[in-house]
Amino acid sequence: MIRDQETMQILLDSIRSFVNEALIPREEEVAETDEIPEDIVSQMRDMGLFGLTIPEEFGGLGVTMEEEVNIAFELGRTSPAFRSFIGTNNGIGSIGILLDGTEEQKATYLPKLASGEILSSFCLTEPDSGSDAASLRTTAVRDGDHYLINGTKRYITNAPHAGIFTVMARTDPEIKGAKGISAFIVEATTPGITIGKCDKKMGQKGAHTADVIFDNVRVPSSALIGENEGVGFKTAMKVLDKGRLHIAAIAVGAAERVLEDSLRYAMERKQFGRPISDFQLIQAMLADSKAEIYAARCMVLDAARRRDDGLSVSTEASCAKMFATEMCSRVADRGVQIHGGAGYVSDYAVERFYRDVRLFRLYEGTTQIQQVIISRNMIREAQQ
Ligand code: COS
Helix, strand or coil, rough: CCCCCCHHHHHHHHHHHHHEEEEEEEEHHHHHHHHCCHHHHHHHEEEEEEHHHCCCCHCCCCCCHHHHHHHHHHHHCCCCCHHHHHHHHHCCCHEEEECCCCHHHHHHHHHHHCCCCCCEEEECCCCHHHHHHHHHEEEEECCCCEEEEEEEEEEEEHHHHHHEEEEEEECCCCCHHHEEEHHHHHHHCCCCCCCCCCCCCCCCCCCCCEEEEEEEEEEEHHHHHCCCCCEEEHHHHHHHHHHHHHHHHHHHHHHHHHHHHHHHHHCCCCCCCCHHHHHHHHHHHHHHHHHHHHHHHHHHHHHHHHHHHHCCCHHHHHHHHHHHHHHHHHHHHHHHCCCCHHHHHCCCCHHHHHHHHHHCCCCCCCHHHHHHHHHHHHCCCCCC
16 A cells, blocks of 8 residues: 555655666675675665664654565665665664564664664575575574573674674474474674674675574573464564565566666667567567566565555465566576676676565575465355
8 A cells, every 4th residue: 555645655755766877886896895885885875775664652664565566676676786775774674573572572673773883684585494494493492581592593684784683593492393483583792692704695785694603502482472472473474475575576676687788789779680579489588577577566566565554465376476586587587688698797787686586486485485475365265
């Protein structure tokens, strides 16, 4: 639901200008230095981009899901590393606190996340627990009015920059599956936390992931999200339902950017005495990409509106994530094809996007996990 179309349009216009004028010209620099420049981070803070989704009472903009995906369509048009830097505060790093945290936890952490004073990271994945998230082994053992956390989390986005981690850990080792898991807010300065070396990724330079190792990390019982044991897995799943819609929207934006670049190239590049956009085989690739982007955009908007209406969107978020991210890879592949040899060298952004967007089909649940969720929900509904 868009609350005020006019205000929203002003925000979208300012984000579009920021992307076009401040971010796109710095993409190469980010790819080369593997860092988001500090002046860009500070502009993002000034624009309120760290707190887009955090309610106004905690200092954020409190955007609805429909507003959020519209913003993500714009932010998706540049290197995903920029979005990644603000992404955890707006998504997987804050939503657990927002949805299931106590009033005190919200009041303590959300204002700092909204302002960008601190970053947050979501610690679910482990070396031996990826798609099978409920098999995680990190433990949080009660010790008086504290918990002792031990375990290793893997591929944690923004870990080297995080001020807090939301950590899924097993509080009841007797229960092997989801019900033994609880969620905690762990401050990064707590003794016993080590951040591993940054992962050397295929793409998305400037977005940092690393291991987070917890060695007898002692946190007060007030760090337990919602002060409620055994519901941490459900918190994580709810967080991902929302996160997946956001990633789907980012994938739409990235595909639009690749198509814009490909169309421009096709109209400029001449072969056989004519721009290659005159050739029907090139036109077919442009048209297929256009139609698929349009379909994904419609799916994302529909799922976002349903969520704003208070409906469960587990199925729709997975459908949108699966379709939009697979679509984005196809569009990027066609983009390289349209650019020909030029698409394989780094003079053109399409080469970088081709690698960057590959991650969309993996994180926040692989395409195959989305298929599992969609089909399971279908079977469950049919059985009822
Ligand atoms: N919202 C709320 N609750 C949910 C939920 C959702 N979207 N999905 C599952 N749950 C609940 C279930 O209802 C169940 O609770 P009850 O036993 O009380 O009914 C509990 O959580 C366990 O669910 P389920 O039995 O479906 O768990 P599984 O172990 O079978 O795993 C999948 C489910 C595969 C969907 C899950 O492990 C998953 O999403 N894996 C991918 C993880 C991922 O995306 N990782 C990316 C890294 S994070 S960036």
